[in-house]
Amino acid sequence: MTSVTPELTPPAQSLAIESRSLTKRFGRQTAVNGIDLTVPRGSVFGFLGPNGSGKTTTIRMLLALSQATSGTITVLGQSMPAGLHEVLPRVGALVEGPAFYPFLSGAANLRRLDTADRHAPGQTRRARVHLALERVGLTHAADKKVQAYSLGMKQRLGIANALLLPRELLILDEPTNGLDPQGTREVRSLVRSLAAEGTTVFVSSHLLAEVEQMCTHAAVMSAGSIVAQGTLAALRAVGEARIRVRTPDTAGALRVLTHLGLEPTRAPLDDPDPNVVVAPLVGDSWLPEAIVTALVAGGVRIRGFAIEDPSLEERFVALTGEGFDVVQ
Amino acid sequence: MSSSDVRRGARPSVMPKRSSSGWSLLGSEISVLFRRRRTCAMLAAVALIPILLAVAVRLSSEALAPGEGPPFLDRVTQNGLFVGFTAMVVAIPLFLPLTIGVVAGDTIAGEAGLGTLRYLLVAPAGRVRLLLVKYAGAALFCLVATLTLTVSGAIIGAVLFPVGPVTLLSGDTISVSESLARSLLVASYVTVSLLGLSMIGLFISTLTDVPVGAMAATIVVSVVAQILDVIPQLSWLHPWLFSHYWLGFADLLRQPLDLGSFGQNAILQLCYLAIFGALAYSRFVTKDILS
Numbered sequence: 001m002t003s004v005t006p007e008l009t010p011p012a013q014s015l016a017i018e019s020r021s022l023t024k025r026f027g028r029q030t031a032v033n034g035i036d037l038t039v040p041r042g043s044v045f046g047f048l049g050p051n052g053s054g055k056t057t058t059i060r061m062l063l064a065l066s067q068a069t070s071g072t073i074t075v076l077g078q079s080m081p082a083g084l085h086e087v088l089p090r091v092g093a094l095v096e097g098p099a100f101y102p103f104l105s106g107a108a109n110l111r112r113l114d115t116a117d118r119h120a121p122g123q124t125r126r127a128r129v130h131l132a133l134e135r136v137g138l139t140h141a142a143d144k145k146v147q148a149y150s151l152g153m154k155q156r157l158g159i160a161n162a163l164l165l166p167r168e169l170l171i172l173d174e175p176t177n178g179l180d181p182q183g184t185r186e187v188r189s190l191v192r193s194l195a196a197e198g199t200t201v202f203v204s205s206h207l208l209a210e211v212e213q214m215c216t217h218a219a220v221m222s223a224g225s226i227v228a229q230g231t232l233a234a235l236r237a238v239g240e241a242r243i244r245v246r247t248p249d250t251a252g253a254l255r256v257l258t259h260l261g262l263e264p265t266r267a268p269l270d271d272p273d274p275n276v277v278v279a280p281l282v283g284d285s286w287l288p289e290a291i292v293t294a295l296v297a298g299g300v301r302i303r304g305f306a307i308e309d310p311s312l313e314e315r316f317v318a319l320t321g322e323g324f325d326v327v328q
Numbered sequence: 329m330s331s332s333d334v335r336r337g338a339r340p341s342v343m344p345k346r347s348s349s350g351w352s353l354l355g356s357e358i359s360v361l362f363r364r365r366r367t368c369a370m371l372a373a374v375a376l377i378p379i380l381l382a383v384a385v386r387l388s389s390e391a392l393a394p395g396e397g398p399p400f401l402d403r404v405t406q407n408g409l410f411v412g413f414t415a416m417v418v419a420i421p422l423f424l425p426l427t428i429g430v431v432a433g434d435t436i437a438g439e440a441g442l443g444t445l446r447y448l449l450v451a452p453a454g455r456v457r458l459l460l461v462k463y464a465g466a467a468l469f470c471l472v473a474t475l476t477l478t479v480s481g482a483i484i485g486a487v488l489f490p491v492g493p494v495t496l497l498s499g500d501t502i503s504v505s506e507s508l509a510r511s512l513l514v515a516s517y518v519t520v521s522l523l524g525l526s527m528i529g530l531f532i533s534t535l536t537d538v539p540v541g542a543m544a545a546t547i548v549v550s551v552v553a554q555i556l557d558v559i560p561q562l563s564w565l566h567p568w569l570f571s572h573y574w575l576g577f578a579d580l581l582r583q584p585l586d587l588g589s590f591g592q593n594a595i596l597q598l599c600y601l602a603i604f605g606a607l608a609y610s611r612f613v614t615k616d617i618l619s
Contacts, residue, residue: 063450066616088452095450099443103364113444115356116451116458122352161447 015074016041016169016200017062022071024057031057033224034071039202039217044195046211046232047204049221050320055204056096058221059173063093076168089119092167094175098158102147106138106157109146114164132160137186151178159187163194170194171202176210188214208313222320236312241281243291246273246304253277256298260286281307353453357465361431367469370427371476377423378415378481382408386488399578408489409507412481413581416518419477420574425550428522431469432529433543435462436612440537440619455613463530463605470522474515482511500583510580517577517590524570524600525550531608537619570600 017039024032032054039045049055060066062073064081073080075087100109110129114120120128133142136156146154155178162170172191176184191201191214205211211218212232219229228235243262247253250266257264257279267276281288288307295302361367385404396402400414436459439445448458485491494507502510529546536542553571556562566572573593579586 060446060617063446064452065446065449066618067614084452085454088450091450093447093450095446097443099447101360101442101444104360112356112360113447113451115352116448116453118353118454118457120451 014041015039016043016076017045017202018074019058019062020072022058022061022073023069024054024061024066025069030224032061035221035224035226036229037219037226038229039200041200042195042198043217044191044201044203044215046215046218047202047221048208048211048218048316049204049206051206053221053320054224055206055221056173059093059095059171059204062171063088063091063095065095089117089165090168091171092162092165092169093171093173094158094162095171095173097174097177098154098161100146100154100157103145105143105145106149106153106160107133107142109157110161110164113161117165120165128164129160132163133157135163135190136160152180152183155179156183159190167199169200169202173204174206175203176205176207184210208316212312220316220319227319228315232312235315236309242308243279243281243288244304244306244308245277245279245295245300245302246275247277247295247300247302248275249300250275250277252298252300253295256295256300257291259298260291260294262286262291275303278308353457354461354464357461358468361465361469362472367431370430371473374419374423374427374473374476375480377419377477378411379484381415381418382411382481382484382488403495404485405489407494408485408487408491409482409494409504409511411485411489412478412511413514415477415481416474416514416577417575420518420521421554422551424473424477424518424522425525426547427473428466428470428525429529429546429550430543432466432526433533433541433546434539435466435530436533437536437542438533438539440617441539443619445619446617449617456609459530459534459608459612462533463527466526466530467519467523470526471515471519474518474522478511478515482508496581496583497578498582502583513580514577517580517593518574520590520594520597521571521574524597524604527601527604527608528570531604531611534608534612534615568596570596572596 015038017037019035019037021034021036022032023030023034035054035058037058047055047058057066061068062075062080064084067081075083076090078087080087100106101112104112107129110132111125114125114129115122130139130142133139136159138153138156138160141149141153146157149157155175159172159175162172175191176187179187188210191203195201195216203211203215215232217229217231218235220227220235245253245257254264254266254277257277262279262281264277264279267273267278288305292302292305381401382404385401398414398417400410400417403410404414436445439448449455453461491504493501493503494510495501525546528549529542532545532549533539533542550571553569554574557566557569557572573589573596576589576593579589
C-alpha cells in the first residue's frame with residue numbers, strides 16, 4: 001500500500017517567496033543551513049529568530065545581494081538571482097538598517113536612490129518622494145540633512161525608500177529598530193494598511209511581540225535553520241491555554257485546582273506578583289466559570305482571574321533554546 | 329495616503345516599462361559628486377596651484393635663470409599664458425593623482441562604507457550599470473580638475489603678467505587665441521593621462537568596504553608607478569607604466585603640432601582601461617555585498 005502524502009505547500013504561483021535547501025557558508029561557518037522558506041502571497045510573514053540566527057544573510061540572498069552557496073530561490077515567481085532585473089523593481093526593501101548619504105537631505109536621498117531604478121519614472125519622482133515621506137511622517141524633515149536625523153527618523157526614511165513605488169512585496173529587516181513606542185505602532189499600522197492593499201510583507205524581527213501583533217504567518221530561525229513555519233494560528237495551537245489566578249490564598253488555590261485534576265504551580269520566581277497561581281487548561285475539561293465557582297467554594301479569595309492564550313514566546317524559546325527580547 | 333487603485337492580487341502585475349530615465353542615475357551621480365563639499369574643496373585646491381605659483385613668481389624680485397625651477401617657470405614673467413602650463417607640470421606627479429585617488433577610490437567603497445551600495449543594487453541599479461556610472465563620474469572629475477587648473481592659470485596669468493603671442497619650445501610664435509587652444513589641448517591630454525589611474529582606483533574600490541583604504545591604495549599605486557619610471561634598470565618596463573607619458577604634453581607646445589605622444593598615451597590608457605575595467609567587472613558582478 002502506498003500512502004499519498006498530502007500536498008502541503010501551496011502551488012508556486014501563489015507564493016511570494018520560496019526557497020529550497022537554501023544554504024550560505026562563509027568559509028567553514030554555515031550561516032544559513034538548507035532552509036525551505038514558503039511565503040504565501042498576501043501574507044504578513046514574520047521572520048523570527050535571535051540575533052545572529054541567519055535572518056539578514058537570508059534576506060541578502062533573497063535580494064541577490066549575495067550569492068547562495070547552494071539551493072534555489074524564487075521571488076514573485078521568478079528565479080533569483082537570474083531574474084533580479086524583473087523582480088527587484090516590484091520589491092521594496094529595508095536591509096540591515098537604513099543607510100543614507102549623510103550630506104544629502106532626506107528628500108534628496110530618496111531621489112538619488114530612486115534614480116537607480118530604471119523603471120521609476122522621472123516625471124513623477126518628486127511627487128512620489130513627497131508621498132513616501134508623508135506616509136512615514138517625515139514631511140517636516142524632508143529638507144534636513146540626514147546627518148541631523150535621529151535613528152528613528154532614519155528608520156522611517158528607510159521605510160519611505162521601500163515605498164517609492166507600489167510594490168508587490170516588501171522585505172523589511174527589523175523595521176522598528178530604534179523607533180519609540182509611538183513609531184513602532186505607526187509602523188505596525190503602516191504594515192497592516194499595506195497588507196490590506198494586497199502587498200505581501202516579509203518582516204524580520206527578533207521581537208516576538210511585534211510579530212505576534214502584525215503577522216499572519218511566521219517562520220522561526222535558529223542557528224541557521226528554520227525550526228518552525230506556518231500560520232500564526234497553527235504555531236500557536238501547539239501551545240496550550242492556561243488560567244492565571246491572583247489570590248492571597250495561594251496554598252488554598254493550589255489545593256482546589258489539584259482537586260479539580262489540573263496541574264497548578266506558583267507563578268515563576270521572576271513574576272512581579274508572588275500571589276499568583278497558574279495552571280494549564282487541558283482540553284475543554286473545565287469551563288473557566290466552573291473553576292472560579294470551585295475556588296470560591298473552597299474559600300479562596302480571588303483578586304484576579306484570567307485565561308491566557310498559548311504564548312508564542314514560550315514555544316519559540318523552547319524551539320530556539322534562546323531568549324528573545326520580548327520587552328519593547 | 330496611497331491611492332486605492334492598487335490592484336489586490338493583480339498578478340503577475342504589469343511590468344512597468346523601462347522609462348527613458350536610464351541616464352538619470354548618471355545625472356544623480358554627477359550631482360552628488362560635484363555638490364559634495366570634499367569635491368569642491370579639492371577643485372578649489374587645484375585652482376590654487378597656479379595662483380600660488382603666479383603670486384610667488386610675481387613677488388620675487390630675482391629673475392630665474394632659464395632651466396631653474398619647474399619647466400616653463402622662467403617664461404612666466406614674460407608671458408602670463410605660461411602659468412597654466414607650469415602649474416600643470418607641478419600638479420601632475422602628485423596633486424592631481426591624489427584627487428583622482430580620492431574620487432576613484434571612493435566610487436564603490438564609499439557607497440559600501442555608507443551602506444547605500446545595497447540600496448542602489450536592490451533598487452536595482454544593476455551592477456554593470458553602476459560600475460559604468462561610477463567610472464563616468466570619476467572620468468568627468470579628471471576633466472573638470474584639469475580644466476579648473478587650466479582656467480585658473482589663464483586668469484591669474486592674465487591678471488599678474490603681460491599676455492601676448494607665445495613663443496613655443498620649437499621657437500615658433502603663436503597667437504594668444506591659438507595658445508589658449510593649446511592650453512585646452514594640454515588639459516585634454518592630462519585628462520586622458522589620468523583615465524588609466526581612475527580605472528585602477530575603481531577596481532581597488534571594488535575590493536574593499538573601507539573608502540580610505542581604496543583611496544590610499546590608489547595614490548600609492550600612482551607613486552610606485554612614477555618611482556619605477558625613474559629606475560633606469562627597469563627601462564623595458566617604462567613604456568608600459570600608466571604614468572610614463574604624464575609629462576609628455578611638451579610635444580603639444582611645438583610647431584608643427586606633434587600629436588604622436590597624445591596618441592601613444594591614449595592607446596596606453598585604453599589598455600589600462602580594458603584590463604582594470606575587466607578586473608573591476610569580474611570582481612564586482614560576483615561580489616557578496618555584505619556591507
